[in-house]
Amino acid sequence: MAELKLADYKTTVHNDWCPGCGDFGILNAIQMALSEMQIPRHKAVIFSGIGCSGKTPHFINVSGIHTLHGRVLPFAQGAKIANPDLEIIAVGGDGDGLGIGAGHFVGAGRKNVDIPYLIFNNAVYGLTKGQASPTLRLGEKTKSLVTPNTSNSVNPIALALVSGFTFIARSYSYDVKHLKDTIKRAITHKGLAFVDVLQPCPTYDDIHTREWYQGINKQETGKSMPRIYKIEETGYDGTIKDESEINEKMTKILEFSSEWGDRIPIGIFYQNELIPSYHERIAENNKEYFAKPPSHQEISDNENKPIAKIDKILDKLQIKD
Amino acid sequence: MTGVNSISWLIGGPQGSGVDSAANIFAKTCAKEGFHIFGKREFYSNIKGEHSYFTIRISDKPVNSHLEEINVLVSFDAETVFRHADKVSAGGMIIYDSSLAETVLEEVPTIDFEASNRIRKLLQDSGQSMNLNGMLEFAKSRGCMVYGLPYFEMLETIAQKMNDPKLSKISRVVNVMAISASISLLGIKKNMLINSIQEVFGSKPKLLASNIEAAEYAYSYIGTKYDTKNIKYKMTPKDALKDYLLLSGSQAAAIGKIVAGCRFQTYYPITPASDESEFLESNQIIDQVDGKSGSIVVVQTEDEIAAITMAIGASLTGVRTATATSGPGFSLMAEALGWAGMNEVPLVVTMYQRAGPSTGLPTRHEQSDLLFAINAGHGEFPKIVLASGDIEESFYDAIKAFNFAEIFQLPVIHLLDKAISSSIQTCKRFSNDLKIERGEFKNTIGRNQSEGAAGHFQRFKLDDSPISTRVPIGTENAIFWNTGDEHTEEGHISEDPENRNKMMDKRMKKLDLALEKINQDDMAICHDFDSDGKNVVVSWGSTKGAILEALEKLSEEGNKMKFVQIRLLHPFPTETVKKFLKDAKLVIDVEMNYTSQLGSLVQQNTGREIDYKIVKYNGRPMSTTELYIALKAILSGNNERRIVLDGGT
Ligand SMILES: Cc1ncc(C[n+]2csc(CCOP(=O)(O)OP(=O)(O)O)c2C)c(N)n1
Ligand code: SF4
Ligand SMILES: [Mg+2]
Numbered sequence: 020m021a022e023l024k025l026a027d028y029k030t031t032v033h034n035d036w037c038p039g040c041g042d043f044g045i046l047n048a049i050q051m052a053l054s055e056m057q058i059p060r061h062k063a064v065i066f067s068g069i070g071c072s073g074k075t076p077h078f079i080n081v082s083g084i085h086t087l088h089g090r091v092l093p094f095a096q097g098a099k100i101a102n103p104d105l106e107i108i109a110v111g112g113d114g115d116g117l118g119i120g121a122g123h124f125v126g127a128g129r130k131n132v133d134i135p136y137l138i139f140n141n142a143v144y145g146l147t148k149g150q151a152s153p154t155l156r157l158g159e160k161t162k163s164l165v166t167p168n169t170s171n172s173v174n175p176i177a178l179a180l181v182s183g184f185t186f187i188a189r190s191y192s193y194d195v196k197h198l199k200d201t202i203k204r205a206i207t208h209k210g211l212a213f214v215d216v217l218q219p220c221p222t223y224d225d226i227h228t229r230e231w232y233q234g235i236n237k238q239e240t241g242k243s244m245p246r247i248y249k250i251e252e253t254g255y256d257g258t259i260k261d262e263s264e265i266n267e268k269m270t271k272i273l274e275f276s277s278e279w280g281d282r283i284p285i286g287i288f289y290q291n292e293l294i295p296s297y298h299e300r301i302a303e304n305n306k307e308y309f310a311k312p313p314s315h316q317e318i319s320d321n322e323n324k325p326i327a328k329i330d331k332i333l334d335k336l337q338i339k340d
Numbered sequence: 341m342t343g344v345n346s347i348s349w350l351i352g353g354p355q356g357s358g359v360d361s362a363a364n365i366f367a368k369t370c371a372k373e374g375f376h377i378f379g380k381r382e383f384y385s386n387i388k389g390e391h392s393y394f395t396i397r398i399s400d401k402p403v404n405s406h407l408e409e410i411n412v413l414v415s416f417d418a419e420t421v422f423r424h425a426d427k428v429s430a431g432g433m434i435i436y437d438s439s440l441a442e443t444v445l446e447e448v449p450t451i452d453f454e455a456s457n458r459i460r461k462l463l464q465d466s467g468q469s470m471n472l473n474g475m476l477e478f479a480k481s482r483g484c485m486v487y488g489l490p491y492f493e494m495l496e497t498i499a500q501k502m503n504d505p506k507l508s509k510i511s512r513v514v515n516v517m518a519i520s521a522s523i524s525l526l527g528i529k530k531n532m533l534i535n536s537i538q539e540v541f542g543s544k545p546k547l548l549a550s551n552i553e554a555a556e557y558a559y560s561y562i563g564t565k566y567d568t569k570n571i572k573y574k575m576t577p578k579d580a581l582k583d584y585l586l587l588s589g590s591q592a593a594a595i596g597k598i599v600a601g602c603r604f605q606t607y608y609p610i611t612p613a614s615d616e617s618e619f620l621e622s623n624q625i626i627d628q629v630d631g632k633s634g635s636i637v638v639v640q641t642e643d644e645i646a647a648i649t650m651a652i653g654a655s656l657t658g659v660r661t662a663t664a665t666s667g668p669g670f671s672l673m674a675e676a677l678g679w680a681g682m683n684e685v686p687l688v689v690t691m692y693q694r695a696g697p698s699t700g701l702p703t704r705h706e707q708s709d710l711l712f713a714i715n716a717g718h719g720e721f722p723k724i725v726l727a728s729g730d731i732e733e734s735f736y737d738a739i740k741a742f743n744f745a746e747i748f749q750l751p752v753i754h755l756l757d758k759a760i761s762s763s764i765q766t767c768k769r770f771s772n773d774l775k776i777e778r779g780e781f782k783n784t785i786g787r788n789q790s791e792g793a794a795g796h797f798q799r800f801k802l803d804d805s806p807i808s809t810r811v812p813i814g815t816e817n818a819i820f821w822n823t824g825d826e827h828t829e830e831g832h833i834s835e836d837p838e839n840r841n842k843m844m845d846k847r848m849k850k851l852d853l854a855l856e857k858i859n860q861d862d863m864a865i866c867h868d869f870d871s872d873g874k875n876v877v878v879s880w881g882s883t884k885g886a887i888l889e890a891l892e893k894l895s896e897e898g899n900k901m902k903f904v905q906i907r908l909l910h911p912f913p914t915e916t917v918k919k920f921l922k923d924a925k926l927v928i929d930v931e932m933n934y935t936s937q938l939g940s941l942v943q944q945n946t947g948r949e950i951d952y953k954i955v956k957y958n959g960r961p962m963s964t965t966e967l968y969i970a971l972k973a974i975l976s977g978n979n980e981r982r983i984v985l986d987g988g989t
Contacts, residue, residue, distance in 0.1 A: 032832055059816075060795075060819060061814060061815060061816045061817070061818065061819060062814055064813045064814065066653070069824075074833070076821060077821060077823070077832050077833060080819065081819060082813045082814070082818075082819050082820055082821065083821045083822070083831075084653070084656065084813070084821070084822045084823075085821065085822065085823035085824065085825070085833075086649065086653075086679065086822075086824065087649065087675060087676060087679055087824055090645060090646075090649040090676065092646075093641065093645070093646035093647075093649040093650040093653065094649045094650065094652060094653035095653060096650055096653065097604070097606070097639075097649065097650035097651060097652065097653025097654040097655075097656075097661075098653040098654060098656055098657050098813065099653075100604070100637060100639065100650075100654065101603075101604050101637070101653070101654035101655075101657040101659045101661070102657040102658075102659075102812070102813075102814060104814065105657070105813065105814045122642055122643060122646075123642060123645075123646055125642070126641065126642030126643075126646060129642075301637060304624065305624055305625065305635045305637070307633070307635060308635065308637070311634065311635065312637075313603040313604040313635075313636070313637050313654060313657070313659040313661075314654075314657035314658050314659045314812060314814075316601075316603045316634050316635070316659065317628075317634070318600075318601025318603065318634075318660065318776055319601060319776035319778075320629070320630075323775045323776050323777065323778075324629075324772075324773070324774070324775065324776070325599045325600070325601060325739075325772050325774060325776055326601070326628045326629055326630065326634070327598050327599050327601065327626050327627070327628060327629075327634065327772070328626075328627040328628055328629050328772075329595055329598060329599060329627070329770070329772060330627070331627060332595055332598070332623055333585060333595070333769055333770065336585045336586060336587045336591065337583070337584070337585055337586075337769060338368070338371040338372060338580075338581050338584045338585070338586055338766065339372070339535075339539070340372050340374075340580035340581075
């Protein structure tokens with residue numbers, strides 16, 4: 020097969036995101052990851068929720084399923100459970116995944132279906148004009164808010180950890196290389212992978228801007244002091260190689276997850292492939308699951324007659340004299 | 341005395357005390373004797389202690405409904421007698437625990453205030469004492485026979501016989517003693533009972549032994565203690581039922597799904613829908629005619645929104661997919677239903693109605709979600725709503741539901757209800773000589789068949805037919821998009837007004853196509869007792885059994901009527917229904933809801949006024965008895981246009 024180029028993963032659909040939106044970086048990183056991994060275009064399917072972020076699949080030249088507000092995870096899990104051969108990627112906004120869809124976020128963590136899930140974390144509801152999202156901190160007042168935020172924020176990394184996600188990472192939409200590498204790791208991870216992508220929304224979030232993340236306004240020493248740092252560069256490795264490491268790692272991850280403000284960690288906090296995926300759990304009771312998942316099953320013969328034989332079931336219910 | 345050929349039998353007891361399993365053993369026993377069975381289960385939303393009961397009709401003809409009257413009342417607690425003894429017919433029999441005779445009405449904590457007041461009044465009015473004895477005396481005064489069993493002493497004897505002094509261990513067999521006594525009184529052979537017990541407890545030797553011992557002992561106890569010669573209700577054995585099943589509606593629907601090729605089902609637990617999913621999970625490995633095996637994946641989700649959206653996601657991969665729920669869960673599914681309609685995704689939602697609104701009467705019966713099912717979801721999109729009338733239809737309709745979903749590429753709501761799902765019935769063994777029709781579904785697409793740009797596939801192609809070729813996501817040469825936004829042929833967002841009209845037309849035309857293609861019998865059936873019957877009953881769903889039987893009785897008395905059972909509720913089969921109602925003198929709408937929902941549909945679509953409405957919404961299924969009385973009142977010139985039935989305990 021001819022090599023697929025980055026351009027092959029781009030559609031010609033007009034992109035209507037605001038100029039300078041962090042979503043562009045995320046889109047590029049996904050396309051780069053797909054192309055570097057040479058994932059056949061028909062095999063990959065991008066599922067998304069509703070929001071500015073929800074439009075992502077239309078710009079990527081693989082099949083795309085733009086679902087409902089908050090429901091991207093169950094849609095994507097259904098497809099992946101029914102056909103584990105597909106390379107499914109789920110994306111959505113922070114309101115989508117941590118507000119209206121928070122129940123599914125927790126539910127998905129418990130199942131550990133083998134999909135990567137990217138949250139475009141911009142602290143606002145972009146598409147509905149900038150209301151507070153679940154990641155906006157208490158007391159912060161972004162451009163569209165009438166009064167400072169009266170709700171506290173959710174901690175996505177900690178929530179993912181306690182919900183059972185087996186891969187937890189954070190990246191930044193303007194560090195496309197770091198993001199692309201993180202996405203590739205999330206795709207190859209066996210199990211449910213969460214990537215919290217810090218995504219400035221230049222239109223509605225006038226606090227967490229590109230300049231803010233770069234620390235340009237934080238010039239005590241005369242030069243800017245980036246708030247973001249890479250945990251790998253501190254020597255941290257989030258991979259669990261043995262169950263005995265889990266407790267210690269969890270404590271460390273919770274520490275990372277509460278860092279914010281002057282120092283914001285990005286990188287892979289956690290990867291644990293010792294926990295069986297949902298698919299493996301199904302296969303325990305259904306030995307042929309991987310060879311014949313729901314989507315691969317034949318259900319009728321060439322005369323369109325049902326192929327299922329229900330005699331044994333009926334015999335049990337039959338009246339015997 | 342000669343035997344009777346039909347009786348109504350009831351067993352009651354605290355929830356969790358084995359009422360269901362006893363009723364099942366009784367039903368099996370009678371079915372083995374060649375009788376047809378219809379069994380109805382009633383229970384509280386409670387796990388242990390509240391009163392539950394199971395009514396079983398046995399008859400030499402097929403039966404599909406219950407009666408108000410009871411001929412045999414089987415009990416091992418006081419509450420069952422208090423609650424049901426007044427319904428026992430003259431000549432009917434009551435089996436009770438003789439050690440409870442002095443139990444005072446007020447001392448039974450699970451009899452709620454309202455019921456207690458009703459019973460107290462009845463005892464007062466008939467001059468009886470306020471205890472179980474009073475209730476029995478009242479029954480006797482109406483011609484009932486009562487049979488006291490000293491269960492505790494009987495258990496002691498059984499324990500001694502079995503050399504097992506631990507009474508507590510075998511106390512669970514009281515239910516079997518109770519049914520065994522009734523079987524003895526009815527003159528049914530003991531070996532059928534023993535066979536049934538063996539079928540039920542075969543894999544648990546200890547339980548099997550104590551249950552058989554109990555059954556044997558109670559059976560002969562009746563014979564030695566009571567003179568059974570003059571019993572009115574003696575059953576004459578029939579020829580064995582050949583190739584008959586005894587099963588519940590949820591089992592029938594589940595088996596239908598297996599035959600239909602449903603290989604992915606999601607659910608969030610809810611009464612009375614979860615039984616179906618649990619049955620599917622217990623049968624997840626599926627035998628195939630080619631000797632290989634298949635399987636169904638059943639997923640319990642975090643809520644009903646996840647249940648339906650996960651099902652839709654699975655359906656996109658090409659698998660036949662369903663979710664099963666009840667009213668509260670269905671309410672949560674409405675938004676996603678629209679997404680499936682918008683993206684032309686085949687999906688079956690099996691909707692087991694129960695009494696609403698809100699939590700309503702969570703374990704009780706109602707048919708109040710008809711208009712909701714038809715109108716669920718915002719905006720306009722095509723869907724099919726199909727309702728089964730009984731357990732057997734539930735099986736065949738489950739298969740049709742998947743065919744319709746794939747042929748027309750839309751969500752299909754298969755309406756069932758609590759009365760169907762948790763009743764049991766004898767049905768002719770199901771045939772799987774049926775067709776799987778997948779419409780325009782394809783598994784592969786040739787390189788040049790994709791007409792969109794760059795290997796894109798036009799999933800929503802606009803041409804003469806509203807049905808486009810459908811392929812699973814992941815198909816080579818067929819990249820496409822889905823979105824809940826209005827979209828282009830490839831599935832990209834489009835707000836163009838011209839495209840909007842074309843896409844709306846494409847989707848909505850499926851409703852016309854459905855009316856063109858669906859068989860008349862799947863739209864509506866005119867149960868035509870006599871072609872010159874001028875009065876017509878219209879109804880849908882599980883009222884079918886009571887209606888058919890009430891009409892048969894009326895017909896025997898010379899009052900011939902027709903029954904139009906509407907099976908396809910949406911799109912509404914206007915022409916067929918009009919045809920059936922053309923010469924009707926009176927149209928009588930019968931439904932288990934407050935507002936006569938089908939009545940409004942009939943009126944709105946056919947222009948034919950409904951002359952009489954018979955409704956019921958107290959949570960208890962309609963009995964043949966009460967329906968017969970209501971119809972009779974109408975025929976004899978009753979001028980009440982709306983009759984509310986209130987039968988049931
Ligand atoms: C059920 C439902 N409620 C509300 C909306 C309106 N809505 C559209 S997008 C959105 C919020 C999007 O915010 P987020 O998920 O953070 O995505 P972003 O636009 O920031 O990428 C809302 C509330 C909707 N589409 N569906
Ligand atoms: S509103 Fe914000 S998130 Fe949405 S496109 Fe504009 S900049 Fe991006
Ligand atoms: Mg957002």
